[in-house]
Amino acid sequence: MTRPDSAPGPRVGRFTLRFTLVAAFAGVTLLVSLVIGLATSRLVGDFVRDEFRLRLADLSSVAATQIDVAKHQRLQDKGDQASPDYRALRDRLREIRDKGTDIRFIYTTRQLPDGQVVFVVDAEENPAEFSTLGDVYRDVSPALLQAFKAKRGEHPSFVTDRFYTDAWGTWMSAYAPLFLPDGRVEAVLGMDISAERVLSKERRYQIVLWGAGGLVTLLLMPLAYLIAQRIRRPLSRLEADMMKVRQFNLESTPPIRSRVIEINSMVQQLESMRSGLRSFQKYVPAELVRRLIARGVDAEPGGAQQALTVFMSDIEGFTSLSERVPPDQLVHLLSEYLTTVSAALLQTGATVDQYVGDAVLAFWNAPEPTPDHAQRACEAALAAQTAIAALNADWQRRGLGISFRTRIGINTGEAIVGNIGSDERMSYTAIGDQVNLASRLEGANKNYGTSVLLSQHTRDELRPDTFITRRVDQLVPVGKSVPIKVYELVGRKGEVPEARMAVLTDYEAAFTAYQQREFAAAIALLEQQPHDPPSKVLLSRCRQYLDQPPPPAWDGSFLLTSK
Missing domain, CATH: 3.30.450.20 (PAS domain)
Structure with a gap:
């Protein structure tokens, strides 16, 4: 040339x-x-x-x-x-x-x-x-x-x-x-x-x-x-x-690719600088920023409706804990906790959307498609609970005297997902009733003494040979009029002890009797499981209905009156 x-x-x-x-x-x-x-x-x-x-x-x-x-x-x-x-x-x-x-x-x-x-x-x-x-x-x-x-x-x-x-x-x-x-x-x-x-x-x-x-x-x-x-x-x-x-012209150009390490490194650095200058003007999750930089594309407002599995977690009693733990120590502990939960989520390909105080919102199947998103969400929930237990044990060994108990709600359904916000500042997030339902399920854990609750929609998406679940209740969540079946995620198949499986069997039989208005039969089964929190809740409800029967139109649903 x-x-x-x-x-x-x-x-x-x-x-x-x-x-x-x-x-x-x-x-x-x-x-x-x-x-x-x-x-x-x-x-x-x-x-x-x-x-x-x-x-x-x-x-x-x-x-x-x-x-x-x-x-x-x-x-x-x-x-x-x-x-x-x-x-x-x-x-x-x-x-x-x-x-x-x-x-x-x-x-x-x-x-x-x-x-x-x-x-x-x-x-x-x-x-x-x-x-x-x-x-x-x-x-x-x-x-x-x-x-x-x-x-x-x-x-x-x-x-x-x-x-x-x-x-x-x-x-x-x-x-x-x-x-x-x-x-x-x-x-x-x-x-x-x-x-x-x-x-x-x-x-x-x-x-x-x-x-x-x-x-x-x-x-x-x-x-x-x-x-x-x-x-x-x-x-x-x-x-x-x-x-x-x-010249500070940050317009996108077609990506430059090379097999030469030095050239590729220069290209990556240039793209990182250009995308960083452009993307840091907007507020998006760190993982999404990395994806945008890797792809060399702009973040633009907009969203689309698609099927997601939404994960919502919260720390039980965090408000009272924050009142008695020094702020600097609390921030440090919370950082360790959020790092632990996020690691479990990211390992399954989740998009970690928001940290709202101690709460974590994440979802699967966007922006990258993941056909088994419900399966991954349950894997992440169990992995997170295991990792949190190890973190609590480590804190006890360090003499901190603090442990976090995490409640998780998981729901699968259609939601709006995308860059929500203005041209100047936006957030890549998911919104809609199905996201709210995951939040309601997270809060419902405190009513049953459970750790992970799934909606019927999520459970239907799971492979039958992977997880042990039990139907906990048929709920009408706050702000809803249609009841949904709620399940507890107990563990992976083959890992749940036989004694625990016996408790689940008795509970399922008692819940069936409860829905058929056979409250005395349900009470007899539930009284055999005095250490199972959901059994205690259902036992109290059966005794109440035995004294004051529900109306004839009652379909076995329970109205959840608190978030």
């Missing part, structure tokens, strides 16, 4: 960064591929040959142990080829050859007193290549001669160091001596593998290696071009964007 100088003058040609990177990358890749290919090709050749040598050595030494040397010694002239001993040894050699991989010839030889080496038993079936007993073996390899000089226990077999050529072709061979009981070498078992087979395997390996190297080189060429483009484009756009920020 060429570009004009800032001062008038002739245009000067220069290599572009893209071309330079592609050329350098391609050159280095080709050189490295060539060096690696040559070195690897040599290593592969040595490896394949060593592999064949080891295989031949093992096969020949094992095969030698399967030869009856005494029978072999009886074979002395051509007439012995018709003997049963010859046929048995020949068949045995054929069996060994057919079981061994890549073996072409297998045979035995004997050295005569005059030094000549002759064939004894040849397993070959082809008459044109068959050697009869007593035929002289010419072109004897040094490894075969070494085998005739072997001593028992020294070398089980001898393998040719390199390929050798004889009248039948070019071979790699192994020789295993056959010893008589007195330790003398009676004969030598030979095995031949054609050099063509060895070289063919070498070539297959080398073709694969060179092909892979060539393919990698070809694939890296477009990669080099892409890398050059990825570096050049963001640098040019980054320069333009920096000029805009310098």
Whole structure:
């Protein structure tokens, strides 16, 4: 690429960064591929040959142990080829050859007193290549001669160091001596593998290696071009964007992306600065600010109706606690508490909307869609209660003498969610009756002595194999006219003790009797659970209705008169 100088003058040609990177990358890749290919090709050749040598050595030494040397010694002239001993040894050699991989010839030889080496038993079936007993073996390899000089226990077999050529072709061979009981070498078992087979395997390996190297080189060429483009484009756009920020122009631009760490870091810092200057003018949750910065988008007023699961929590008796704990200590404890609750929420993908004093409002399924939002809310509630219990235990160990008991309400339904507020200041939040109902359920915990209450809408969304719940009541919350079923979230399936499950079973039976106006039967069941807070509440109500029956139109609902 060429570009004009800032001062008038002739245009000067220069290599572009893209071309330079592609050329350098391609050159280095080709050189490295060539060096690696040559070195690897040599290593592969040595490896394949060593592999064949080891295989031949093992096969020949094992095969030698399967030869009856005494029978072999009886074979002395051509007439012995018709003997049963010859046929048995020949068949045995054929069996060994057919079981061994890549073996072409297998045979035995004997050295005569005059030094000549002759064939004894040849397993070959082809008459044109068959050697009869007593035929002289010419072109004897040094490894075969070494085998005739072997001593028992020294070398089980001898393998040719390199390929050798004889009248039948070019071979790699192994020789295993056959010893008589007195330790003398009676004969030598030979095995031949054609050099063509060895070289063919070498070539297959080398073709694969060179092909892979060539393919990698070809694939890296477009990669080099892409890398050059990825570096050049963001640098040019980054320069333009920096000029805009310098002029305090905070208008959004398409996101700049790069695979280069340094460029990507500069882009992120620039985007953080620009989005920070823009977003800090508005009041939104910290998590949402981080998402906006990561996306590089503006926060604008507006909302949409969608299904949410809303979580509302509050600390029981926090007002009275704040009157007797020094403010600085209370702020510190509350910070620890809110950090603990928020961690449980964020781990399940919640949007933590507001901290109102000690209360926490959060929801799922916005801004990121989460199809199992009801499931996640219950997981978060149980995780939060476990974490709060651990926090209280830690405070006790530190001698603070303070513990927080948290009440949680969870509801699922349609709500308005989005950036609520003005152009100058807004809050990403959820509003609507379903949000208010979660707040009502949180407050209802104090009526039943429970910790986590769910609406029927949330319970219907849960997978049946995950949580244990019990129907606590059928309520008409404050400000509502339609009753809803309310459930206590007891725990995860498989983690609730059997004794606790028995309490839940009795309560469910008593509640069914209560709704059917069988108050005496309900009382009998509830009196068996004097330590269960919801049972105490329902027991008191049943006794009252037993003395003063509800009106005929009563449907089993209870009107909640306080928030």
